[in-house]
Amino acid sequence: MPRVLRYARLLGVGVLGVSLLSGCVANNQAASHTAITVDSSAADCAISANEAPAGSIRFTVTNSGDQVTEFYLLADDGLRIVGEAENIGPGLSRDLVVQLDAGSYFTACKPGMTGDGVGKAEFTATKTDAAATMDVDLAAQIDTANTSYSSYVSDQIDQLVTGTDSFAAAYESRDDDTARSLYASTRVHWERVETIAESFGDLDPKLDLREADLEEGQNWTGWHAIEKDLWPQDAESGFEAYSAEKRAALTRQLVADTATLQDKVEGLTFTLSQRTNGAIGLLDEVATGKVTGEEETWSHTDLWDFQANVDGAKVLYDGVRPILLKTHAELATSLDTEFASLQTLLDAQRVGDGFKLYTDLTPAEIRALADQVNAVGEPLNGLTAALVL
Known part of the structure; x- marks a missing residue:
């Protein structure tokens, strides 16, 4: 069953008062996302970029360690959970797709799915003039x-x-x-x-x-x-x-x-x-x-x-x-x-x-x-x- 952070799932931002953009859907088109890779090892949580345009962001997390791991995207206080990819076995990858407002966040990994985690780092969603459109x-x-x-x-x-x-x-x-x-x-x-x-x-x-x-x-x-x-x-x-x-x-x-x-x-x-x-x-x-x-x-x-x-x-x-x-x-x-x-x-x-x-x-x-x-x-x-x- 849930642990502190371990099973805090992917609904966190709106629940916790950090505003997410509403999801936008394009008819008959594949969704487009800013792609970011994350390497979760035994001692680090290496992210390919520490900022991306606000909107839809796909974090592809690969576990290069020898324990099951988790990846967290945290709000600007470093505590509240925006999104999580969990139960990623050694050698496996998993995607976390989130829709972010411009603002400051943190990323971190938790090898073994216990403790305080490793590699906590600042992440910024930058303002953008681009806007997805959808019909009324x-x-x-x-x-x-x-x-x-x-x-x-x-x-x-x-x-x-x-x-x-x-x-x-x-x-x-x-x-x-x-x-x-x-x-x-x-x-x-x-x-x-x-x-x-x-x-x-x-x-x-x-x-x-x-x-x-x-x-x-x-x-x-x-x-x-x-x-x-x-x-x-x-x-x-x-x-x-x-x-x-x-x-x-x-x-x-x-x-x-x-x-x-x-x-x-x-x-x-x-x-x-x-x-x-x-x-x-x-x-x-x-x-x-x-x-x-x-x-x-x-x-x-x-x-x-x-x-x-x-x-x-x-x-x-x-x-x-x-x-x-x-x-x-x-x-x-x-x-x-x-x-x-x-x-x-x-x-x-x-x-x-x-x-x-x-x-x-x-x-x-x-x-x-x-x-x-x-x-x-x-x-x-x-x-x-x-x-x-």
Whole structure:
């Protein structure tokens, strides 16, 4: 699950108050971008240019080190995340496409996907008189899609707040059966908009950090800290059930942090590039946690999260699909097919209103899900570059 920075996804700029230009689409033309290369090694993050004209910029990140790496584009304070390319294996490359206003930014890499990163450097998007053009109908379509998604996010967070209040009340009062029954069904609202929640600095790890990703001395709070207490542990683990005081502290923090998230998303607006990159980020969440069973270590409710991430990615894709049909119909057809195939595999694992536990899946079922996530991810990774000029 998310770490500080590690899983802060690609929606960050608009969420954090650094203005992005609206994505522009040219009918039946390949999107054009300023191309910049990044070499991420064990000790450096070498970028081919430290400035580029404002607008659409494609960072092609190549990992020349021996650990999986990530690349970050940060806002002018050096902390807030504008965009991220993650899970880049040794010898592999990955693109990050962003639409930037003129201003100051920072670039950095994180070999091993832990720690403070290396090679942090200033990057400038310079003012330009050039302006991409698009027809009025297309512009209106983009505005409508962005507004609709803002409403979707608000609705999901509202439901998250309501569900969290009920879950926390049950857990604190030691009604563990009720708390366990509410755990997965409440978390789906988080997972559907996870890429947005992860944009708010340390709020994401406060709410959703896994035990395996704790750093030395870090205070562990949030859903997974409570999950460990709710589900029985192996006798050999040495785990001691939480005291009433610790339960109360964890529930107060969970409720407060969720309310903070609700405040932060109020009135948010999104650009085309933020939305397309957000869909990519949600599928990355599936690939790096849910399909591996690493997300829900004790409850094994990973498939609820899996479905919710797919839901969120599909909502984001469906919002831009009418635009894609005008500009890149072949890509839309591919995404339609691969999303449908993934949903068919997920539906086969349903039990009542939920899903099988991850531990009940066969190796063949896990492999089929993983392969289909990759099948969706390949065309989805081209979505931003296809639509944003």
